[in-house]
Amino acid sequence: MQNGIQDLLGVAIPAIALGVAAIILMVQRELGPFSRLSTGGKWLLTGAFGMGILAFAVKISVAVAVTRMPVPVSAASPPLEAPSAVAQQVWAYQPDAPQKYVWQALPQMAPEPPDNPATPEKIALGKRLFFDKALSADGQLSCASCHDLYGKAGGDGRRTARGIAGQIGGRNAPTVWNAAFQSQLFWDGRAASLEEQAQGPILNPLEMGMPSAAAVEAVIRKNPLYQQAFAQVFGAEQPITLARIAAAIAAYERTLITPDAPYDRFVRGDRQALNPQQLRGMARFESVGCVTCHKGPNFSDASLVGGQIPRRIFPALPTAFEKRFDLTPDGRGGGVERGAWRIPSLRNVALTGPYFHNGAVEKLSDAVRIMAGAQLGTRIGAAPQSGELYWSSRARVLNRVESRTLNEQDVDDIVAFLQALSSDTLASHAGKSGA
Ligand code: HEC
Ligand code: HEC
Known part of the structure; x- marks a missing residue:
């Protein structure tokens, strides 16, 4: 940059000086006597032409400045302008x-969808469901079996998950902590919300293995504690459905953030x-x-x-x-x-x-x-x-x-x-x- 300005001034100053000298000569020697101007008039005319030269000089300087950048650094200066080809x-x-x-x-709180606002009762219900083995076909697995919240930081520590009857699944169980912040769930992103996701494992034959949504709903409906809790959370007239089970679990999962x-x-x-x-x-x-x-x-x-x-x-x-x-x-x-x-x-x-x-x-x-x-x-x-x-x-x-x-x-x-x-x-x- 330093070099650039010096070079520029080296060209611009003599050029301007030459231009101004030429104008002075022209007006004072040629134009002045020809048009019979007074001394004041001659200088005024010189000034007017001079402005043109100055403006031209400014334009040229700008053009030169633009074309000359970036300015190469001399070989002796150690810091690189840009790394060499090899270095690049x-x-x-x-x-x-x-x-x-x-x-x-x-954030201290996970965002929640407008159609599933959390309440303390809903969160408590979701938590109960998350830990309930009744949601699996053989009564042996809850969500927490594969998502051990504290012992395994929300995963299971295994290579791939182990579902009902000891079946080995094909994928690793990711942690449920902070899943509430993800717009896509599962390794392949196939679920768009926790509500959608939570229905997956319950019906997955390799995981909790419940045969149908109706079977899941029947198990939960049998339990008077759940009847009461669902009525309180969703309204007495609303039936217990797999979607509501998932909604409550999702509300609980939104509290699982770190x-x-x-x-x-x-x-x-x-x-x-x-x-x-x-x-x-x-x-x-x-x-x-x-x-x-x-x-x-x-x-x-x-x-x-x-x-x-x-x-x-x-x-x-x-x-x-x-x-x-x-x-x-x-x-x-x-x-x-x-x-x-x-x-x-x-x-x-x-x-x-x-x-x-x-x-x-x-x-x-x-x-x-x-x-x-x-x-x-x-x-x-x-x-x-x-x-x-x-x-x-x-x-x-x-x-x-x-x-x-x-x-x-x-x-x-x-x-x-x-x-x-x-x-x-x-x-x-x-x-x-x-x-
Ligand atoms: C048998 C073990 C097992 C059980 C039981 C289980 N999960 Fe999972 N969970 C997995 C595995 C494996 C995945 C990844 C599957 C995939 O990506 O295809 C997963 C993925 C998830 C995810 C997605 C996390 C992310 O970052 O994408 C959430 C949330 C989740 N489970 C919640 C639950 C809930 C809620 C339950 C109970 C209803 C449950 N899981 C029951 C093994 C299990
Ligand atoms: C181009 C996108 C991309 C970049 C860049 C990237 N990752 Fe990843 N990362 C992924 C994807 C996708 C996965 C999931 C892979 C799978 O499904 O097995 C992943 C998985 C991981 C995992 C495993 C997570 C788990 O729970 O199993 C770790 C750790 C990780 N990345 C760390 C890093 C680090 C450190 C870097 C920088 C050196 C990095 N990633 C750069 C996309 C990326």
């Missing part, structure tokens, strides 16, 4: 005017809530691109607030992990290869392994490596440390150069950050089954 393959650098990611804490993670405390202003490693991981989580999909307060673009692309192809890019963890086929059958999967929330993820739709990955660090490779095309290797700075003179922006390659330290840092997404309450209970 290795380094991802933020564009000139970086759109910084804005971090959000989880705005009490260290991350939330940090975003709300407690600067001590994250340790330096977690902060490094947070920066890396953003710079490497995890926030493209795991964004917003619930770390999922499939969350209710502001989601755009709720599902993504996974694995999007081929990696060696695919074979090792059998990632492509869908355990549920149907031969889906490289399916489009709902982006899961990463809240409490450190407590809810094993990971992915097929539950094939035990370690969170492996899940991070897989995501980096399969979703972002990022290599894991002995990368140079990130952190080099570069000054973009054009935008006058100081950017931090981030390595495109994650090294093992980066993976550990991201895992540490993900641990900061664990609710304090759930973390203190984790592992104590049934607690």
